[in-house]
Amino acid sequence: MPCLNEAETLAICIDKAQAYLSDAGIVGEVVIADNGSTDGSQQIALDHGARVVPVAAKGYGNALMGGIVGARGTYVIMGDADDSYDFSTLDPFVARLRAGDELVMGNRFRGGIEPGAMPPLHKYLGNPVLSTIGRMLFRSEIRDFHCGLRGFNRESILSLGLITTGMEFASEIVVKSTLDGLRVSEVPTTLSRDGRSRPPHLRSWHDGWRHLRFLLLFNPRWLFLIPGSVAFAVGLLATVALVFGPLEIGRVGLDVSSQVYLAALTVVGYQAVLFALLTKLYARHEGFHLPRSQAFERFAERASLESGAVVGLTLFMAGLGVAIVQLATWGASGFGPQDPVDTMRLAVPAALFMMLGFQTAMSGMFLGILSVDIRRA
Structure with missing residues (x-):
C-alpha cells in the first residue's frame, strides 16, 4: 500500500489485509510504502503488524516501485490505503495469479462504484476516455486502466523497467505488460467512498493530462x-x-x-x-x-x-x-x-x-x- 499521511484509514486497511491472509491460509506480508508521512502513519503500520518501506522520492509511482522492490513475496497485490478498496475480498485476484496470469487488474465499472466514491468527472469522462485511448493505442483488453487495486507477479513486473514517478505509473504497468506479452486479465472489484476527511492526493486535470501524455508519447x-x-x-x-x-x-x-x-x-x-x-x-x-x-x-x-x-x-x-x-x-x-x-x-x-x-x-x-x-x- 502506498502511503502518504493515511493515519485515518491505514489501520483498517492493514487489519483487513492481515485477516484475509490468515483466513485464506496465505503466507504473506503487508508492506507499507511510506512516502514521507508526517502524521504517524509509520508507527500505526508497525503497531498493526505491517512492514514499513521508506521511499524518499516523492510521487505515486516512486512509492509503489519502492514497495514492489522491497516486497518479498512471489505475488504482489497493490491498493490504496484510503479504505476505498476492500482488502478482505481478494480471492478473484489470487485465483487468477495462481492460474498463471502475470497482471490482474480490478475493474470498478464491472464490480460496482458506491455513490460518491468516484467524482462524476472521473466516472463519466476521465477514466472511460483514457481507458478507451489506452485500448485503442495498445490493443489492450483492459477496460479500467486506472483501478488502484491490482495484483501481479513481482518478477514479471520488475522486468518491465517501469520508469514513471507519478500517477501515470498506473497506465505504464498496463501498457508495458501488454507490449511485453504478459498474461493480463481483469476481475470485477468494488470501489467505496474513502474514509479520509481530507481531499485525495489526486489532481484531476493535472494527473489526467499526465496519463494522456504518457499514452500518446509512448505510441x-x-x-x-x-x-x-x-x-x-x-x-x-x-x-x-x-x-x-x-x-x-x-x-x-x-x-x-x-x-x-x-x-x-x-x-x-x-x-x-x-x-x-x-x-x-x-x-x-x-x-x-x-x-x-x-x-x-x-x-x-x-x-x-x-x-x-x-x-x-x-x-x-x-x-x-x-x-x-x-x-x-x-x-x-x-x-x-x-x-x-x-x-x-x-x-x-x-x-x-x-x-x-x-x-x-x-x-x-x-x-x-x-x-x-x-x-x-
Missing part, C-alpha cells in the same frame, strides 16, 4: 506519425499542384500566397513524421518496448546515416536545380524585373525541397550517432 504513431503524414501529403501535393497555376476548390481560390502556407504545412508535417520515426528508432536502439510493425522493422533495417544522406541530398539537389534554372532564366533576361507570381510559383517548391533535404540529412546524422557502438556497463 508516437497517433500523436506524430499519422497527423504528420496527413499534413505532409496534403501540403506537398497542393504545393506541387500550384506550380501549374491557380486552383479553385468550390468557392475557394488558391494561388501563390496559399502555396507558401502549404509549403510550411509540408515542413511541419515532415518534421512530425521524422520525430515519430526517430523516437521509435531510438527506443528500438535502447531496448524500450514500443509498438512495432513489420513495415517499421523493414524501415529500421534500412535507415542509416548513409541512406539519410542520399535521400536528403537528392531532395536538396532537386530544389537547388529548380533554383539554378530560375537564376539562369533571370540572367538570360538581363536580371531585369520579374513577374512575382510566376517567380514564386517555382521558388516556393524549390525552397521546400531544399528544406526537406536538409531535414532528412540531419536526421540521417542523428541515426549515425545512434549507430555508434559503445561499451555499456
Whole structure:
C-alpha cells in the first residue's frame, strides 16, 4: 500500500489485509510504502503488524516501485490505503495469479462504484476516455486502466523497467505488460467512498493530462506519425499542384500566397513524421518496448546515416536545380524585373525541397550517432 499521511484509514486497511491472509491460509506480508508521512502513519503500520518501506522520492509511482522492490513475496497485490478498496475480498485476484496470469487488474465499472466514491468527472469522462485511448493505442483488453487495486507477479513486473514517478505509473504497468506479452486479465472489484476527511492526493486535470501524455508519447504513431503524414501529403501535393497555376476548390481560390502556407504545412508535417520515426528508432536502439510493425522493422533495417544522406541530398539537389534554372532564366533576361507570381510559383517548391533535404540529412546524422557502438556497463 502506498502511503502518504493515511493515519485515518491505514489501520483498517492493514487489519483487513492481515485477516484475509490468515483466513485464506496465505503466507504473506503487508508492506507499507511510506512516502514521507508526517502524521504517524509509520508507527500505526508497525503497531498493526505491517512492514514499513521508506521511499524518499516523492510521487505515486516512486512509492509503489519502492514497495514492489522491497516486497518479498512471489505475488504482489497493490491498493490504496484510503479504505476505498476492500482488502478482505481478494480471492478473484489470487485465483487468477495462481492460474498463471502475470497482471490482474480490478475493474470498478464491472464490480460496482458506491455513490460518491468516484467524482462524476472521473466516472463519466476521465477514466472511460483514457481507458478507451489506452485500448485503442495498445490493443489492450483492459477496460479500467486506472483501478488502484491490482495484483501481479513481482518478477514479471520488475522486468518491465517501469520508469514513471507519478500517477501515470498506473497506465505504464498496463501498457508495458501488454507490449511485453504478459498474461493480463481483469476481475470485477468494488470501489467505496474513502474514509479520509481530507481531499485525495489526486489532481484531476493535472494527473489526467499526465496519463494522456504518457499514452500518446509512448505510441508516437497517433500523436506524430499519422497527423504528420496527413499534413505532409496534403501540403506537398497542393504545393506541387500550384506550380501549374491557380486552383479553385468550390468557392475557394488558391494561388501563390496559399502555396507558401502549404509549403510550411509540408515542413511541419515532415518534421512530425521524422520525430515519430526517430523516437521509435531510438527506443528500438535502447531496448524500450514500443509498438512495432513489420513495415517499421523493414524501415529500421534500412535507415542509416548513409541512406539519410542520399535521400536528403537528392531532395536538396532537386530544389537547388529548380533554383539554378530560375537564376539562369533571370540572367538570360538581363536580371531585369520579374513577374512575382510566376517567380514564386517555382521558388516556393524549390525552397521546400531544399528544406526537406536538409531535414532528412540531419536526421540521417542523428541515426549515425545512434549507430555508434559503445561499451555499456
